[in-house]
Amino acid sequence: MTTPEDTGSAPKKPSAIITIAVVLALSAVAAGGGWFVGGMLAPQVEAAVQPAEAEAHGGEAEGEAHAVPKVVALDAITTNLAYPSENWIRLEVSLVFAEMADEAMAxxxxxxxxxxxxxxxxxxxxxxxxxxxxxxxxxERAALRSQGKVASLMFRTFVIE
Known part of the structure; x- marks a missing residue:
């Protein structure tokens, strides 16, 4: 009985051609899967984008006024904190109104x-x-104070000293 150790030959390694063929086959499967998934998702994206484009272009063509959210930048706020009272806070915020902005409310x-x-x-x-x-x-305080007219609040700067 002869074994590879007896004959002095090492076990065969896979050839480069087989390795290249396996890599190409896996790449083709991955590309096909990506194409298939992309084809499934593309109609959903187009369906979501078309109404938004139609609304944006249709409103301009008809001359209708749409309520566009308006951002109001508030003056910088600088005040001391409750505790420790020697610490100061400075922040600049902007309010995003869902409808037309109200300067008095701001x-x-x-x-x-x-x-x-x-x-x-x-x-x-x-x-x-x-x-x-x-x-x-x-x-939350801005939304309550404005009775829901403020959609969100954005921080522009925030410093504690």
Whole structure:
């Protein structure tokens, strides 16, 4: 009985041609799968884009006025925190109104934000989670104060000293 060790020959390695053929076959399967999935998703994307384009172009052609969200940049807010009182906060925010912007309402919200920030402690707004809670609180207060006219609140700057 002879074994490969006895004959001195090493086991055969797969040839380069077989390796290339396997890689090409797998590439063809991957390309075909991508084409198939893309074909399934493309009609859904087109269906979602067409109404938006028709609304945008149709409104311009007919001359109809659409309610476009308006962004109002509030004046910079600088105030001290509740605790520790030697820490100051400076932020600039913008309000996104769902309908036409109301400057008087924006100024009321500006004053409300200042009053709220004076009740906040540094520990409450520390870290990413604290910042997220602050943003949610300010957005909720703005929406309540405006009776739902403010859709969101955007931070432009946020500094604590």
């Amino acid at each position: 100024q009321t919200i500006h004053q409300d934000i200042i009053a709220y920030l004076r009740t906040v402690s540094l520990q409450q707004i520390e870290g990413a989670r604290g910042f997220q809670h602050l943003k949610e609180d300010l957005t």
